[in-house]
Amino acid sequence: MINQDIKDASAAFWRSSIPHISIDSVVFGFLNSQLNVLLLKIKKEENWILPGGYLQKDEAIDDAARRILYERSGADKIFLNNFGVFGDLNRSESYFKDYPDDLWHKQRFITIGYYALVDQTTVNPVPDVFSDRCEWVPIASHPKMVMDHEMIIKKALSTLREQLSYKPIGYNLLPEKFTLPELQGLYEAILDKKLNRGNFYRKMMRYDILIKLDEQRKGGAYKSPNLYKFDEEKYNIALSGLNW
Amino acid sequence: MINQDIKDASAAFWRSSIPHISIDSVVFGFLNSQLNVLLLKIKKEENWILPGGYLQKDEAIDDAARRILYERSGADKIFLNNFGVFGDLNRSESYFKDYPDDLWHKQRFITIGYYALVDQTTVNPVPDVFSDRCEWVPIASHPKMVMDHEMIIKKALSTLREQLSYKPIGYNLLPEKFTLPELQGLYEAILDKKLNRGNFYRKMMRYDILIKLDEQRKGGAYKSPNLYKFDEEKYNIALSGLNW
Numbered sequence: 001m002i003n004q005d006i007k008d009a010s011a012a013f014w015r016s017s018i019p020h021i022s023i024d025s026v027v028f029g030f031l032n033s034q035l036n037v038l039l040l041k042i043k044k045e046e047n048w049i050l051p052g053g054y055l056q057k058d059e060a061i062d063d064a065a066r067r068i069l070y071e072r073s074g075a076d077k078i079f080l081n082n083f084g085v086f087g088d089l090n091r092s093e094s095y096f097k098d099y100p101d102d103l104w105h106k107q108r109f110i111t112i113g114y115y116a117l118v119d120q121t122t123v124n125p126v127p128d129v130f131s132d133r134c135e136w137v138p139i140a141s142h143p144k145m146v147m148d149h150e151m152i153i154k155k156a157l158s159t160l161r162e163q164l165s166y167k168p169i170g171y172n173l174l175p176e177k178f179t180l181p182e183l184q185g186l187y188e189a190i191l192d193k194k195l196n197r198g199n200f201y202r203k204m205m206r207y208d209i210l211i212k213l214d215e216q217r218k219g220g221a222y223k224s225p226n227l228y229k230f231d232e233e234k235y236n237i238a239l240s241g242l243n244w
Numbered sequence: 245m246i247n248q249d250i251k252d253a254s255a256a257f258w259r260s261s262i263p264h265i266s267i268d269s270v271v272f273g274f275l276n277s278q279l280n281v282l283l284l285k286i287k288k289e290e291n292w293i294l295p296g297g298y299l300q301k302d303e304a305i306d307d308a309a310r311r312i313l314y315e316r317s318g319a320d321k322i323f324l325n326n327f328g329v330f331g332d333l334n335r336s337e338s339y340f341k342d343y344p345d346d347l348w349h350k351q352r353f354i355t356i357g358y359y360a361l362v363d364q365t366t367v368n369p370v371p372d373v374f375s376d377r378c379e380w381v382p383i384a385s386h387p388k389m390v391m392d393h394e395m396i397i398k399k400a401l402s403t404l405r406e407q408l409s410y411k412p413i414g415y416n417l418l419p420e421k422f423t424l425p426e427l428q429g430l431y432e433a434i435l436d437k438k439l440n441r442g443n444f445y446r447k448m449m450r451y452d453i454l455i456k457l458d459e460q461r462k463g464g465a466y467k468s469p470n471l472y473k474f475d476e477e478k479y480n481i482a483l484s485g486l487n488w
Contacts, residue, residue, distance in 0.1 A: 018264050018352065018354070019260050019263065019264065020263065020265060021264060021266060021354060055331070055354070056353070058333065059333070060331060060332045060333050061329060061331030061332075061354060062331075082328060082329050085305060085325060085326050087299070087304060087305030087306075087356075088304045088305075089302065089303070089304050108262065108264055108301070110262070110299070110305060110356075112329050112331075112354075133467050152407055162410065163409040165412035166406065166409040202303065
């Protein structure tokens with residue numbers, strides 16, 4: 001039942017890593033008005049998994065999160081934010097119940113969740129040795145996940161949605177010059193609902209982070225919409241979340 | 245150097261608890277227009293400490309956070325929220341450097357931070373056996389803290405401040421009927437700055453969570469200010485953070 005690869009990995013993790021702690025990352029990608037999530041499919045398993053791994057004995061947790069994401073998916077230079085900790089009883093233990101008790105993976109793990117939202121074209125997913133697939137999957141129709149990874153994705157998504165209401169978003173996800181309908185499309189993809197155009201316009205103007213340019217987007221069938229860019233200084237002040 | 249109490253505690257923790265994981269809580273209390281934080285002073289130590297402890301082997305992390313806070317401070321029935329994880333190298337290890345290596349406390353600990361904001365009159369702080377004081381201390385002038393507990397308080401405070409800008413606050417912190425200046429006082433205590441009265445009024449009205457009552461607060465020297473109460477339904481919708 002247990003193969004030599006897993007035995008070797010287990011022995012190595014006991015030497016290198018801090019027991020009971022794991023790290024899982026939820027990386028959201030935005031492309032063509034759609035919100036996706038970066039997932040792995042483990043070899044010979046049906047369900048999918050978040051890119052995750054373990055904390056090394058000599059490693060800070062933020063460094064571990066970046067290293068693990070890179071090793072498992074090829075995604076590099078991604079700014080990850082901790083958004084929660086998942087430490088219910090039996091959240092992971094039962095998954096390895098048929099394995100020997102001294103297997104590293106069979107411990108009780110408390111997992112630290114990190115998330116990021118990136119321009120999907122900047123990441124080229126590469127499966128690691130344990131996976132046969134590493135892909136962007138639409139958030140609205142992602143495959144069945146192992147353990148509590150479905151819940152971890154949901155919590156990351158609700159954190160991202162909450163942030164929308166008080167922090168600006170879009171700086172690295174839209175072209176430098178964009179139209180308000182393009183910005184609205186990003187918000188709609190994250191919220192998974194259509195927004196009223198007039199309300200969206202008023203809310204965005206209230207944030208006071210956009211500069212209206214004296215240019216229009218040409219070439220569409222309709223009236224050419226105005227182009228905007230972010231006011232970098234005001235954007236960063238608003239990012240601090242303290243604009244009372 | 246090491247006394248029997250610590251030795252016994254160490255042996256008990258090795259039996260009962262998950263190594264490498266600790267939990268620390270930042271409980272903010274509001275009283276007389278001032279924001280305070282609940283701290284402990286360990287016996288024979290100069291510096292203060294957050295109420296914290298360890299995760300038992302058969303315990304979910306949220307349950308552990310509530311138990312630990314109660315055992316260390318007497319604060320009961322407090323709804324705690326996880327706001328971050330602190331896992332840099334040497335954040336806690338050096339604090340016990342003069343102790344034997346097999347002491348439980350000398351491990352590398354990754355600590356899970358929880359926070360709450362409560363009506364201070366509902367909590368009666370009681371020091372535990374390791375502490376000689378357990379007190380509400382003004383956030384603006386709290387004493388020197390051990391390890392990275394100063395940073396943990398700062399992160400909890402910035403999380404609380406961020407929440408102010410998108411979630412309503414005050415339901416359990418103000419009397420049922422309150423004046424706008426009283427509500428403003430709560431916001432000012434949390435943000436540690438004076439707010440413009442007109443701007444505050446407009447922002448609060450935009451949240452649309454208040455009901456203006458046909459009553460005034462009597463007895464002051466000035467014009468009697470209007471009383472308000474929260475619209476419970478709208479308050480809870482706004483709490484969800486998804487009122488786009």
